[in-house]
Amino acid sequence: MNGLRVIPAWRHGQECLYVCLTDGRNVAWYDREAARVNLLSEDRREDVLDVLGPFLTGPVTVGPPPVPTPAELARLTLHPDDDLAPNRPGEALLIALDRDPGPAHLLRPDPRRRALAAEEIVGAALDRLEEGGWHTLHSIPLPGGDRVHHLAIGPAGLFCVHALYARKQRVRVAHPMVAVGRREPRPLLRAVRAGADRASHALTAEVHAVLAVVGPAGLDAPAPPRGVRVLRGTDLAGLARLGGVLKPADVEALHAMARDRHTWLRV
Structure with missing residues (x-):
């Protein structure tokens, strides 16, 4: 077990899957619309992809959140x-x-x-x-x-x-x-x-x-x-x-x- 859990939520009107630690802190979120996994901590990349595996619906981009325009x-x-x-x-x-x-x-x-x-x-x-x-x-x-x-x-x-x-x-x-x-x-x-x-x-x-x-x-x-x-x-x-x-x-x-x-x- 990697101590991570997946929690669905809404962000800017779109459903996202947040990956959280047991204390509730976010380490990543999966934006289905953009087909992107946004990592807040590169150290947890493998753990995040592992726990999100059952939810991924196709090829995704993985990396830090995009810089706001x-x-x-x-x-x-x-x-x-x-x-x-x-x-x-x-x-x-x-x-x-x-x-x-x-x-x-x-x-x-x-x-x-x-x-x-x-x-x-x-x-x-x-x-x-x-x-x-x-x-x-x-x-x-x-x-x-x-x-x-x-x-x-x-x-x-x-x-x-x-x-x-x-x-x-x-x-x-x-x-x-x-x-x-x-x-x-x-x-x-x-x-x-x-x-x-x-x-x-x-x-x-x-x-x-x-x-x-x-x-x-x-x-x-x-x-x-x-x-x-x-x-x-x-x-x-x-x-x-x-x-x-x-x-x-x-x-x-x-x-x-x-x-x-x-x-x-x-x-």
Whole structure:
């Protein structure tokens, strides 16, 4: 017996197998996702591999833990109150509805709930890009009470995405105006572009503006709007097929900067 035991646990959202001494101290951990055994003590290499033998599912890399990147260090030192990454799609609306649900007897649904539904649908679509090397932040607060609905950061660049609820309604786009159903047109594209400009200023990087229209019966845009992509919510996966602009390290660094609440205080 080598005095080691294997304990399963979760680390950064992934299951890991920790190798511990009898007093509870760690000497190594096996990251299945990365196929890597991280050794804290090279002296116990053989003992660690022996006790992990039944759990190893294929070839693995064995060595000391990798040195954290600057982005990882920034994340580790970020205070939880300043970290925007845990925000849910529509976080601000969820908080507002929790504080003031509004009357339950209204004939027309609360417009905040429709807006929330749009942000949740768009947010879920953007979160699915994560497997392709993307990160998405939701409901980023801006000075003055404004906010960015979603910020998607990936190989194709940065995209400031505004969600618009339009279920079973025809949407007409004539820059800068957007009309939903029978409602009066409003200059929504200016606001979407302004949000992207503020994000670009905060991150010192080019940020593309996107209007994501959720559930429209039709989408009429005779001429492509200037400076704003107009997409159906179901077409957001197409962002992943755009040409590569950012390297993985750039994506991680921009995500680390964007998730810090202080980044957005002066835009």
